[in-house]
Each structure stands twice: as structure tokens, then as C-alpha cells.
Amino acid sequence: MAEPGPDGVSAPADVVIVGAGASGAAAAWALARAGLRVVVLEQGDWIDPSAYPQNRIDAERFRQSVFNRDPNVRRLPEDYPVDVTDTPVDPLMFNAVGGSTIHWSGHFPRFRPSDFRVRSLDGVGHDWPLDYWELEPYYEANDAAIGVTGLNGDPANPPRLPRSDRPLPLGAAGEAVVGGLERLGWHWWPSDVAMITAPRDTARAACNGCGPCDLGCPVGAMSSAHVTYLPDALALGAELITRARVRELTVDDTGLVDGVVYYDRDGHLQVQPARVVVLGANGVGTPRLLLNSVSARFPGGLANSSDQVGRNFMFHPVATVKGIFPQRLDTERGPNGALLHSQEFYETDPDRGATRGFTLQVVRHDLPLGLALGDGPGKRLPWGAAHHEAHRALFSHGVTVVVIAEDLPEAHNRVTLSPTETDGHGIAAPKVTYTLSDNSRVLLEHGVARATELLEACGAHTVTVDPFTRVSGWHLMGTTRMGDDPATSVVDRWGRCHDVGNLFVVDGSVFVTSAPVNPTSTIQALARRSADWLIEHFEEVAR
Amino acid sequence: MNPPVEPSRPSSGGHGAVLTAGDLALLGAVLDRLLPGDGTMPAAGDTAAAAAVDRYLAESPALRPPVLAALARIRVAAAGHPDGFAGLDGDGRDGVLRSVETDAPDAFDALLVQAYTGYYSDIVVQRALGLPSPLQPTGYPAMMQAPFDERRLDRVRATAKPWRTA
């Protein structure tokens, strides 16, 4: 990349972490607690709690602009565009202190033991180089640190400690859905949700059920990175530099990383030397950064001798099935993304004609404007005399079942650098290339059929289906996968790059397979585990 | 990211930030056909929706071309009447709107999105729907305090397939 000289060089850090989202914040806390000098670089800003849309009467409007989940819609200076010309799914993320946990629903299931052994059990994908039991203590520690509502005792999952907060009430919507699940005799359980139902400290109030968690949580009830790990990391001495966009990682003569180059808030180029670099920039941002870090020694991008950086990109393929009920369900009330889930179809069933499975995640419906606007042009509610009747039939009367299928790694699904798009600093944007596999398509078809059956059993009079939802790229995984073999993986079992011994990845990029559940409890557990290993081996691996 | 600006009530008359007095009058009449009142919900003209749309256009210049194009199209389509859109009866107004919806679907959709946004962002409308307006700091605390009845899980506890060992 053409080289204007840096405007400043900071004092070296023990560890530089790129990204202040779910993974970067968890690692920052653990490393700062161990006494390491940690500098976190985040391209976004803190969000002022008073700025959350729920404080305004026109809250929903901000879904169309600055609080949209899609960086290509927001187009804020802190966002980078994602080239989506070759993907049927839009990658979603938020770029701020807290990362995408600003926008998430906090649905917080764990992987099951079988998810780490899909090759051995089902002959597909790859086994992970670790198992559930190695990760279990980190799941527990992470849950306790951030606060998770729910109920232990689900026979379909390994035992876990009592949750820190009581489960969310079912409400009228939950009662209706449970009625159907009981009639069908399917598994269900109230979701573990990264959220608190009793106040935790002065900065975090209990959830008061205002509704649209995807617009951010103004009261700090959602256990997002900016109200959990980050403030604690800063109190332990970590330094956070906001509006710092990392352009590339630099290497020394021995092939170790010696720091990062970033643009500061004023657009000046800065150098931050480091003994160790940790990437928590998410499943799209991390491969982008590695591919942009080209040098004579690493012409194909950093840590990429295997040509695996950016490959095996997994979303969770999603179908959305909505049921409309004759009775009022109060679905505008309560956290919208996390009601309960069914894991009846989680494991492989040969009769389905596909391997692996799916989760049915039951979520509440929408607020009034979202319902009126529908799913886009041509799908708005009618205008004129028929409008209010159509709106009344939907508002507070709908439940959505989200089918989340397991995606399997495929080398051709990948993140590369866009030949055409750049961010506001002229840095090449990532390009996502993705094709839905036949296996995933069959899983979605089954999921749609089961979700429809469920909604009908619950008493829905109308069921509508989006068989493959475009705006659903919430989970970004697999692009620097973990493994024991440097020829087929980018990082080892500890998240340490095979090619560059003082470079770690702690975000969802390291996933080997995706499991049919939301990833962030596993991302944070892995980040904590990597951090613990790094603390113990710091002097061995640091330059 | 800057905190969004709190919406204002409509001005007592005259022009808006982007829309002329004529535009605002036309928009008000159009809104009443797009979102007429019924026994429960107010007509858009009885809310601050028109002023809100003007504000959205002021805040987001990219919205202006299609919305202004839609208003211009409506004017042209209603030009047959000496008093324009305002001079038409209800069916006539709806006919004009339908013709613009057919002939200029993108512009009409842009107008419709802003109309719905202004309407459902209005305090009168939200109160009619039973929402706390705004959602915070009130929320729905009573609903959140309801207990979860664990007996609902008895069947699952007794019969669910256990997790697959690996």
C-alpha cells in the first residue's frame, strides 16, 4: 500500500487488540487483569446512552438510517462498506465500542458436545481441535461475568450452573407458542439471554421490556461488551483508542508482528508497536485486515500460507416464518429477539436428506412502523381505507419463528478484498462471496415446514414464509479457522496463528463449524480461553 | 454518532425546511388519503406527520429527489382540475394517487415510506395503539416482572431426547 509516513508512534503495548466488540472486550479484560499493558483500537465511538432511539417517539425511524444493522445502509464514517455483489445474504454488524453487541438480541445458547465432532459423528465438515468440556469452564465464567437470564436443567443440553438472572416471562406470545409445542410434543426451553432481569450495578438497570433490542439497549440491561467487559478492562488499566481504524499489521525481519498502523480520529496515520497482536474485528473484519497486511514476506496476506484466510465463511442460513393469530399477543412488549427456542431438530436425522440440523428460535413480532412498511417495496401494508384494518390484524398479533440452520464450511464461500470498493480511508473493503449449499437448502426447507406446522398448531390463522432471508447475516464465522494442521487451518487450538507466533484471533473467524445456534457465547468463551493461554505463555510468544 | 434530534411539532403555517407552503398543503391532503382516520386511529392530517416528513427531508437530502418527484407527479396528474388535487373528491384523489403509484412506483414508494414513518412516529398515533411514547424510560415493567412458571417444562424434562454424546 502507498506509504505516507506515520504522524506518530506510540509507546509499545504488551498487547494490541483490534476491535472492541464481544471478543476483543472479553480478551482485553482478561489480559488487563493479568497486568499486561493492553491497548484496544476501535474504529467506532462510544454511543451516548441518551442517543438510543428508544428515548424518542420516532425510534423505529432509525432502523432506516444510523441504527440500521447493515453497514451498507448506515454508511457512517466509522463503517466500512462490504461488497455484496456475490452473496444472497447481507452481512450485518455494528462498528462502535461494543461492536455488534450494540445491535444483537443477546440470544445466548451454547454449542453442544456433538457440534465439536461433526466429522467423526456425521462425516461432514471438520472436527474442532478442542471439545465441549475444554470450553465448558469458560462458558460458565463468561456467563457469570456478563449476566445471563435463563433456566438450567434443559435435558437436551449438558448441565450448566444456575443462570445469574431469572428467565424472561413467557407473556401471551410465549404461552401461545408453548401451547403448540406441547401439543406437538417437541422440545422447547426458555432461551438463555445475555441480559439482566435485576439491576447489576449503577450502570446497568434491569430490562424493562421496552422492545426493540436491535436498536441498542438504552438502560444497559443487555449484556453487551460496552457495559460488561470494557468498563472493567478500562478500570484495570487497559487503554481504549476510539475512531482508530487499523489499516494493516506490520512485521519485523523475523516474521513476527511488531505492531499496527492505524488512522486516528483526525485522519492521521499512527503506529502502535506491540509485542503481541490480538484480532477481534469479527468474521469479516479480521480476514480483511489480514489480507490487507501484505509484505514481501507475506505477499498473499498475513498468516495465509495455507491460503485459508477468508475461506470457509459461514453465515447461519435463515428462513423466517410468521404466524398471525386471532387473539392479541402483546408482541410489541418485551425483548424482541429472545423468547424461547426448540431444539427438536438440532441433530442429524437421515430421513431429512441432509446432515446436521436447525434450531427454531421464537421471536416477538414488530413495532407499528415495521409492520406498515412490511418487507420492502411491493410488500407495504395497503394505503387508504383498508390500511388500519390490515394493521390491526398484524399489530400485536404476530409471532415469528426464525429457522437457524447449521452452515457447513466450504472453501469457495469466502471473504476477499473488493476490487472496486474502499472505506473512507481508501482501504480495500471486504467482499463476501457466498452460495447456499444443497445441504443448507434442504435444512431450511425442513425448518420452514416444521415452523409452519408449529404456528398452525399454536392457532395461527395465517402463516407467511420467507424461505431464505437476505437480511440475516448476523453471525460471521469461519474465515481463519482453527485446527492442528497448518496446511488446512489458520490458527491453532489457542487461536494463535500458525504462521505468526505472536498473532492471535479471538473472534468468530476461528470457528471450524457453525452449529445451528447463535455464536456469541462460544466466541466469548473461546476468547477467554485464548487469553488465559496467552497470559500463561506470554514471554514465550511475545516479541 | 451524534444523538438524533428530538422531533418538533409542526409549525403553525407557512413553509417547512424543505417543502414550500404549497407542498405542505398538498402533502397534508395526500396523507389524509393514504392514512385516513377511522373510529380508532386518527387521520394523518390530524397528526404532525406532514411536518415530520419535511423534517426527514431536511435531515436526509438523499430522500428529497424521489419524494419531491412524487409530489410533482401528483400535481401533474391532478392538473385537469382547476383546483388541482385539493379540488378532487375522495375517489378522484385516490385515482390520482393510484396512477402515480403505477407510473412512478419508486417515487411513490419513497413518499409512502415517509408518510408511514411520519404517521407511526407521532405521539397521538402511538397513544392510540397503546404504546408508551417514547418507549423509554417507561417500557413494560409489569410484564417483565411476571414470573416464569417452571411447571410448564415438566413434559420436556421428562421426555426430551438427551443431548448426543460425543
Ligand SMILES: Cc1cc2nc3c(=O)[nH]c(=O)nc-3n(C[C@H](O)[C@H](O)[C@H](O)COP(=O)(O)OP(=O)(O)OC[C@H]3O[C@@H](n4cnc5c(N)ncnc54)[C@H](O)[C@@H]3O)c2cc1C
Ligand atoms: C442485528 C444483530 C443481532 C444479533 N443477535 C445475536 C444474538 O441474539 N445472539 C448471538 O449470539 N449473536 C448475535 N449477533 C451476533 C453478535 O453480535 C456477534 O457474534 C458478536 O458481536 C461478534 O463479536 P466480535 O467481537 O467477533 O465482533 P464485533 O462485535 O462485530 O466487533 C468487532 C469490532 O471490531 C471493530 N473493527 C473491525 N475492523 C476494524 C479495524 N480495521 N480497525 C479498528 N476496529 C475495527 C468494529 O468496529 C467492531 O466494533 C447479532 C448481530 C447482529 C448484527
